[in-house]
Amino acid sequence: MNYPNGIKKSSNNIISSKIDYKNRGMNLEDDLNNTNNYYIEKEKAYIYKKPTPIKLVKVDYKKGKITEAYFSMPSTTDYNGIYKGKYIDYEAKETNNIKGFPLINIHEHQITHIRNIYKENGICFLIVRFTKLNVTYLLMAKDFLWYIDNNKKSYIPKEYFMEKGYQIKDKFIPRVDYLEIIDSLEDVK
Amino acid sequence: MNYPNGIKKSSNNIISSKIDYKNRGMNLEDDLNNTNNYYIEKEKAYIYKKPTPIKLVKVDYKKGKITEAYFSMPSTTDYNGIYKGKYIDYEAKETNNIKGFPLINIHEHQITHIRNIYKENGICFLIVRFTKLNVTYLLMAKDFLWYIDNNKKSYIPKEYFMEKGYQIKDKFIPRVDYLEIIDSLEDVK
Numbered sequence: 342m343n344y345p346n347g348i349k350k351s352s353n354n355i356i357s358s359k360i361d362y363k364n365r366g367m368n369l370e371d372d373l374n375n376t377n378n379y380y381i382e383k384e385k386a387y388i389y390k391k392p393t394p395i396k397l398v399k400v401d402y403k404k405g406k407i408t409e410a411y412f413s414m415p416s417t418t419d420y421n422g423i424y425k426g427k428y429i430d431y432e433a434k435e436t437n438n439i440k441g442f443p444l445i446n447i448h449e450h451q452i453t454h455i456r457n458i459y460k461e462n463g464i465c466f467l468i469v470r471f472t473k474l475n476v477t478y479l480l481m482a483k484d485f486l487w488y489i490d491n492n493k494k495s496y497i498p499k500e501y502f503m504e505k506g507y508q509i510k511d512k513f514i515p516r517v518d519y520l521e522i523i524d525s526l527e528d529v530k
Numbered sequence: 531m532n533y534p535n536g537i538k539k540s541s542n543n544i545i546s547s548k549i550d551y552k553n554r555g556m557n558l559e560d561d562l563n564n565t566n567n568y569y570i571e572k573e574k575a576y577i578y579k580k581p582t583p584i585k586l587v588k589v590d591y592k593k594g595k596i597t598e599a600y601f602s603m604p605s606t607t608d609y610n611g612i613y614k615g616k617y618i619d620y621e622a623k624e625t626n627n628i629k630g631f632p633l634i635n636i637h638e639h640q641i642t643h644i645r646n647i648y649k650e651n652g653i654c655f656l657i658v659r660f661t662k663l664n665v666t667y668l669l670m671a672k673d674f675l676w677y678i679d680n681n682k683k684s685y686i687p688k689e690y691f692m693e694k695g696y697q698i699k700d701k702f703i704p705r706v707d708y709l710e711i712i713d714s715l716e717d718v719k
Contacts, residue, residue, distance in 0.1 A: 387646050389606055394581040395596065407584065410596040417578055421610060423617035426651035430612070457576050462615035 369435045369470045369477070372516040373420065379515035386520060388422030388429060391415070416450045418458075418465075424520065428463040430455075431519075435470045441496035442469050444489065452489065455482050464523060468509065471499065478506035479522050558624045558659045558666070561705040562609065568704035575709060577611030577618060580604070606643045607654075613709065617652040619644075620708075624659045630685035631658050633678065641678065644671050653712060657698070660688065667695035668711050 373390070380386040394416075399409035418432040432455070434446045447455075447467075458465040465482035480497075484505040488497050507522045562579070569575040583605075588598035607621040621644070623635045636644075636656075647654040654671035669686075673694040677686050696711045 387643070387650060392581040392583040395584050395599070405601055407599040408597060410584070410599055412594055423619070423647060423650050423652045426617065427615065428612035428617040454576070458612060461576060461612050463612045
């Protein structure tokens with residue numbers, strides 16, 4: 342595969358007659374889009390997924406048609422926006438691993454970005470879904486950075502998420518109500 | 531042209547052997563990238579241009595190669611990030627028009643977005659460069675929204691920018707120091 346980690350087929354990007362309806366609303370990206378749209382409707386927060394960065398090679402500008410392009414590496418996290426006037430920023434990942442979250446999923450530029458946002462007092466975190474365990478955690482940037490700065494492991498064990506993270510319970514509306522957790526944290530108020 | 535307003539050839543998106551070095555650092559997007567990189571280096575602010583949204587039609591995922599895709603309409607502004615812990619968000623446009631800034635350059639979704647960010651107390655504005663006059667203005671969301679809510683014109687006259695906006699003086703480093711203006715405004719402190 343010549344495209345970076347985390348780039349995959351997504352019903353948001355692809356115009357296709359073969360949308361997989363089985364998985365509709367079942368993957369983390371769809372759940373977050375659903376949730377962010379709910380926040381926008383309720384005028385609670387304005388948080389968007391950034392478009393996937395793409396390097397254009399051949400473009401017919403008259404037709405507006407791109408005929409050769411490649412996925413490129415994102416330099417920041419996928420989601421950002423505003424909540425109560427504050428800057429909010431996060432990365433969301435799914436893993437099939439049941440022991441922990443493989444750090445290969447977050448590349449060096451993104452870690453630098455998370456570090457910068459944390460230092461600048463943004464609300465910054467990871468949302469990690471362990472798909473086989475059907476459980477989703479929010480891990481604040483502070484605890485994420487502490488782990489990678491103090492451990493040599495290639496993954497963050499699930500136990501660390503259980504100890505330092507916050508489980509995001511499945512709901513019907515909105516699906517992954519992560520701002521409920523942010524609201525409960527004293528130090529981000 | 532089948533692509534939305536504001537999508538154009540850009541040295542940032544295109545890998546090409548025909549980069550136009552004459553214009554390097556001369557267009558607003560390049561100047562803003564230069565400026566935002568400077569802010570990042572100085573650890574002053576973390577503000578990025580969002581990737582251009584692209585609708586993928588045909589992708590060879592094994593090769594990571596996109597063979598058919600189209601530009602799509604952005605639903606938000608082009609730039610956002612964090613400054614002093616606060617959310618900052620803006621749209622940047624160039625115009626050849628000398629009488630004013632044609633509102634066709636900002637589409638309805640973007641106006642809604644600007645309205646939302648303003649209500650949510652984000653730092654939100656437009657940066658408009660009148661290329662033929664070689665002058666660049668920053669216009670706060672409040673004043674932009676006031677104009678479009680109280681006028682029926684298809685453009686914002688240059689005089690309105692002169693009266694309500696702030697001229698961003700050309701500098702060598704950073705090229706368009708718009709945060710200097712934000713710093714000078716009492717009501718965004």
